[in-house]
Amino acid sequence: MKRIENVTIVGMGALGILYGDFFVKKMGKDHVTFVADAERVARFEKEGVYCNGEKCSFDMIEGGRQEPTDLLIFAVKGTALRESARLAEKSVAEDTVILSLLNGISSEEILAEFFGEQHLIYTVAQGMDATKIGNRLKFSNMGELRIGVPDADPQKKENLQRVMEFFDRMSLPYTEEEDIKKRMWSKWMLNVGCNQVIMVEEGSYRTIQEEGTGRERAKAAMREVIAVARAEGVHLGEEDLEGYMALADTLDPDGMPSMRQDGLAKRYSEVDLFSGTVLEKAAKHGIDVPVNRELNRRIKEIESAYERR
Ligand SMILES: NC(=O)C1=CN([C@@H]2O[C@H](COP(=O)(O)OP(=O)(O)OC[C@H]3O[C@@H](n4cnc5c(N)ncnc54)[C@H](OP(=O)(O)O)[C@@H]3O)[C@@H](O)[C@H]2O)C=CC1
Ligand SMILES: CC(C)(CO)C(=O)C(=O)O
Numbered sequence: 001m002k003r004i005e006n007v008t009i010v011g012m013g014a015l016g017i018l019y020g021d022f023f024v025k026k027m028g029k030d031h032v033t034f035v036a037d038a039e040r041v042a043r044f045e046k047e048g049v050y051c052n053g054e055k056c057s058f059d060m061i062e063g064g065r066q067e068p069t070d071l072l073i074f075a076v077k078g079t080a081l082r083e084s085a086r087l088a089e090k091s092v093a094e095d096t097v098i099l100s101l102l103n104g105i106s107s108e109e110i111l112a113e114f115f116g117e118q119h120l121i122y123t124v125a126q127g128m129d130a131t132k133i134g135n136r137l138k139f140s141n142m143g144e145l146r147i148g149v150p151d152a153d154p155q156k157k158e159n160l161q162r163v164m165e166f167f168d169r170m171s172l173p174y175t176e177e178e179d180i181k182k183r184m185w186s187k188w189m190l191n192v193g194c195n196q197v198i199m200v201e202e203g204s205y206r207t208i209q210e211e212g213t214g215r216e217r218a219k220a221a222m223r224e225v226i227a228v229a230r231a232e233g234v235h236l237g238e239e240d241l242e243g244y245m246a247l248a249d250t251l252d253p254d255g256m257p258s259m260r261q262d263g264l265a266k267r268y269s270e271v272d273l274f275s276g277t278v279l280e281k282a283a284k285h286g287i288d289v290p291v292n293r294e295l296n297r298r299i300k301e302i303e304s305a306y307e308r309r
Contacts, residue, residue, distance in 0.1 A: 004070040004166035008033045008091045010084045011075035014130040015101045017137040021051040026170045034060040050136040063087025074100045078273040085114040097159045101125040103191045104273035105184050118155050121163050122180040123147050124187045129255035140252055144173035148180030185234045189225040190244040192274045193218035195259035196295040206253040224289040231285035266306045271299045
């Protein structure tokens with residue numbers, strides 16, 4: 001079993017910086033590489049990035065010039081996944097393992113189309129309160145990775161063992177999941193409620209932590225995910241919803257989910273991966289999802305104003 005000794009990360013945003021900084025501190029900077037397009041490399045070289053106030057010691061190179069890696073981590077937004085997968089092509093050799101930290105239920109499928117399903121270990125990143133403003137990341141809780149494989153393919157099981165051995169060696173917080181598909185849907189349910197409500201109410205985690213309309217609206221959006229999940233054969237229930245609301249309650253009340261950070265920076269968000277996907281799947285099953293319909297309408301309305309700036 002080949003040990004993981006090198007990590008390549010695509011996306012130097014909130015999660016990319018959090019994990020990049022963690023790995024550099026554990027393995028040394030020679031074992032960690034970021035890959036990006038020429039423009040981002042130039043910006044990084046000029047401005048650098050900071051993690052909890054400290055300047056990060058990272059190497060970033062232009063896609064196409066990199067060597068194959070042992071572990072490739074995608075930490076971009078859903079809106080940039082295909083474009084960044086093309087940049088990462090040279091990072092992948094036969095024994096490269098790929099993790100996607102993206103929220104939603106479709107990034108693994110998209111990456112499997114590019115690189116082949118055998119490379120992918122399914123992953124959910126959760127529990128972190130990582131807020132990046134400009135080139136500065138702040139977090140108080142690094143959260144954890146939930147990892148697993150949805151089938152019993154022997155090569156994937158071996159890759160899962162390689163990743164767990166690596167995470168153990170790094171003391172990186174993670175949990176192996178028996179039913180990774182259910183975990184992905186459950187976390188997605190949280191994002192559909194929490195990220196979208198905080199975005200439209202222009203708030204912070206406090207918006208959904210305090211009893212009141214924000215919290216109730218988030219739960220109502222999440223209940224629509226439960227209905228869609230069941231129609232798709234994924235058995236989510238009220239206990240999963242309560243479990244994830246309890247997790248959201250542990251986050252810094254002044255922190256913000258990634259979607260709200262996009263809203264503040266006037267960047268297009270992952271709305272299509274959240275309510276967009278709920279609406280699509282609900283239509284397929286004839287399920288009415290008024291809360292997500294309205295959240296989707298409102299987020300698109302907010303984003304349509306960006307073009308007029
Ligand atoms: N933030 C959080 O706490 C959590 C986020 N997630 C999920 O993780 C994913 C990443 O989120 P987050 O880290 O917040 O996102 P960010 O927007 O902070 O970071 C994404 C980074 O990717 C960069 N990027 C965009 N396009 C490319 C490209 N073509 N090549 C290389 N880099 C590129 C962006 O560059 P630029 O600086 O130019 O924008 C940015 O630095 C999302 O799916 C999110 O939903 C999951 C759990 C928690
Ligand atoms: C809700 C949260 C913070 C969970 O870690 C998240 O997934 C995000 O910011 O997109």
